[in-house]
Amino acid sequence: MTVNTALDGDIAVITLDRQKALNALSFAQLDALDEAIAQVARSAARGLVVVGAGDKAFCAGADIPELTGRTLHEEHEGSRLGQEVFERISRLRIPSVAVIQGYAFGGGLELALACTFRVATPAARMGLPEIKLGLIPGYGGTQRLPRLIGEGRALELILSGRTLKADEAERIGLVNRVVQEGTPAGIGRDFLVPYLQYGLPALDLARQAVQRGMQTTLEHGLRIERDLSTLAYRTADAAEGMQAFIEKRAPLFKDA
């Protein structure tokens, strides 16, 4: 696992790097990922790109040999660890993008689902094949996939375990975009550039409003939106944004 918070100043890059196992996530890798996320959260980064090392895989999922011979309790705690680490990515204040080059299966796709956005290269292949192992997704896939692409499509993918190509993934909204040219880190950085011009409080509050609203009723979601939009209204960035519009100039957001 490598973390680079220096790339182009504003964007951090986490690289899953265990190429001999197609970057599969062992429990040690999950711990390292957790530490990398904490490092990014402490840094001045304003965007996060998650990539896999090499050109074969983003991540082939949980480490299958490591899953065998565990007690029920160990397995439950393993699932909890993965869910908690991925939840910490999804709650980062800054936007994140997973760049899927090659395989993203099982826990690897679940990691990508926890990011704010997903971009794939044309050769990407992805799915939740746990059913083929007699398992079901355990790192958030049964919850995040239907929220992203709808219940019917999610059930089809989870119950069949079938592999999607990049173009179909884009068509059903599983990935935001397919990008042909560039290195994974470069593709991720380019994808995030438009977001860097906005203030972090507004980006964070908008993400929270959407994500928290997806977990509740419309009535409660609208209340969440009222509260968070009021918080956004009270920021210095909002005062600057509205004043800049009136003065017909570009706003200078200060993340405040």
Ligand code: CO8
């Ligand atoms: N774990 C460990 N090692 C792996 C994994 C994996 N998930 N995937 C691939 N590898 C290893 C292979 O064993 C192989 O190692 P070696 O060279 O030593 O034999 C090496 O990576 C290269 O793999 P292949 O030779 O298989 O490469 P191919 O290009 O032929 O095939 C595939 C690539 C299609 C990706 C194939 O490797 C494959 O199907 N991998 C498994 C994918 C999978 O099923 N992932 C889901 C795992 S389960 C999960 O993620 C969630 C479980 C939730 C558990 C929650 C409780 C803790």
